[in-house]
Amino acid sequence: DGPYLKDYINIQSLAVSSIITLYFTDLGQQVGWTTFFLTEYTGPLLIYLLFYIRLSTIYDQRESRKNFRHPVVHLACFCHCLHYIRHLLETLFVHKLSGGHTPLKNMIKGCVFYWGFTSWIAYYINHPRYTPPSFGHRQVSFAALTFLMCEAGNHFINVALAHPSHSGLQACFPSPTYNPFTWLFLLVSCPNYTYEVGSWISFTVMTQTLPVGIFAFLMIIQMSLWAQKKHRLYLKRFYPEVRRKAAMIPIIF
Amino acid sequence: MAASGSGGSRADNGYGSQQQPRRRKGPGALATAYLVIYNVVMTAGWLVIAVGLVRAYLAKGSYHSLYYSIEKPLKFFQTGALLEEYLLIAKYLPGIVPSSVVLTAFQVMSRVFLTWAVTHSVKEVQTEDSVLLFVVAWTITEIIRYSFYTFSLLNHLPYLIKWARYTLFIILYPMGVSGELLTIYAALPFVRQSGLYSISLPNKYNFSFDYYTFLILVMISYIPIFPQLYFHMLHQRRKVLSHTEEHKKSE
Secondary structure (H helix, E strand, C coil): CCCCCCCCCCHHHHCCCCCCCCCCCCCCCEEEHHHHHHHHHHHHHHHHHHHHCCCCCCCCHHHHHHCCCCHHHHHHHHHHHHHHHHHHHHHHHHCCCCCCEEEHHHHHHHHHHHHHHHHHHHHHHCCCCCCCCCCHHHHHHHHHHHHHHHHHHHHHHHHHHHCCCCCHHHCCCCCCCCCHHHHHHHCECCHHHHHHHHHHHHHHHHHCCHHHHHHHHHHHHHHHHHHHHHHHHHHHHCHHHHCCCECCCCCCC | CHHHHHHHHHHHHHHCCCCCCCCCCCCCHHHHHHHHHHHHHHHHHHHHHHHHHHHHHHHHCCCCCCHHHCHHHHHHHHHHHHHHHHHHHCCCCCCCCCCCHHHHHHHHHHHHHHHHHHHHCCHHHHHCHHHHHHHHHHHHHHHHHHHHHHHHHCCCCCHHHHHHHHHCHHHHHHHHHHHHHHHHHHHHHHHHHHCCCCECCCCCCCCCECHHHHHHHHHHHHHHHHHHHHHHHHHHHHHHHHHHHHHHHHC
16 A cells, blocks of 8 residues: 554654544464574474483484484584574574564564474484484585584675665665675575575585485575565665676576 | 574464465466467376277277286377476476465376386286276366366367366266275285385384385375365366356356
């Protein structure tokens, strides 16, 4: 119907000289963004740990006890927790989340997706009959390294996006700094999504588990859609700088 | 920024659900020609299946094991509906009737699943009577549906066909669903025994899938979904048939 009003605008200040019409809609139950992300990320953290400690209701106890656990299982748990702890800390301390809200329905959908998939992948990785990767230590080490690099990259990008060099009308596209992880800004307009995708692909290779691959694939689709949207927004706002960049994957997309 | 960015896009999804009033353009001349041909072919196909069933019944003298006489055309024309669904989704086919894309997609997927993943894959159920139940239901429904589309496109829809489409489903739909459920249920022991389409641990890619459990979940999913579709059709019926009544009265 019309543009949305910000929360802090006083109606008196609007209706000074003209007759205005205000439209009201009931948006239904809403949650704040902070609540949204905290719930969405705490779930996977705890759920994975439940599977890691091999709760007796999930796995057969006799099998669980006698089985030797390959080190990659412990490493996977560590990496998974690291990923979500980082997300939680960033939500609390780094991101400048707008005071806006989102329908409760969206939170339920997001939680079902994340929590559901975490249960699915945690089940297989921590299963007594888990098969470690085919290429052994080399595969695990390489994947773990790329995982950590992507996590670090994601973190630095989020910090850079939260502290822009200029703000308001003079805002410009984040520029790469002395930090090598931010150099991705030269090639891509949404490097945070690039790093996120990288983390999940690394995790897939590290654990060599098909359900993780399926999850990573769905994340890629979701991140691509978001990156494309953001890229278009950037093209409108920061045309000269962003023109030659890709949205999420350098050169390709 | 990343979080609010992704949050921003989700906020749009929340807010932006205001639907634009659907401006339904009629298909152009060439598109109409293609659609008419397509619908005529599909009507003919399902008529072939119907005739095949009747002939086999008369030849055999009993209604058991009629599946084999119409196996090939059934597979061909049911799978052909997938093409139709794809065209609808990709918007190459304008919606001739205001039916929800999601609901019809669901229906087509479940039909194709039953044709290939159950009846074709589990040979032992092909002699079951429940197969005949859903084949007959589908055949009658599809003949009416495709002729409905054909006549709509030619702007010459006899009231009988419209009435049939929006009334016969009241019996045919439950009939079809019963046939489908009974067939899946009959297939269960054979799936369990042969381990059809199932992978178990341990394996290189750490994945497992139990087709037996999957089939049970499919059966359970009918419980929330079938009533929704049924009442949707009833609602459509009230809308469409009362419209015609008003039209007639106003003349």
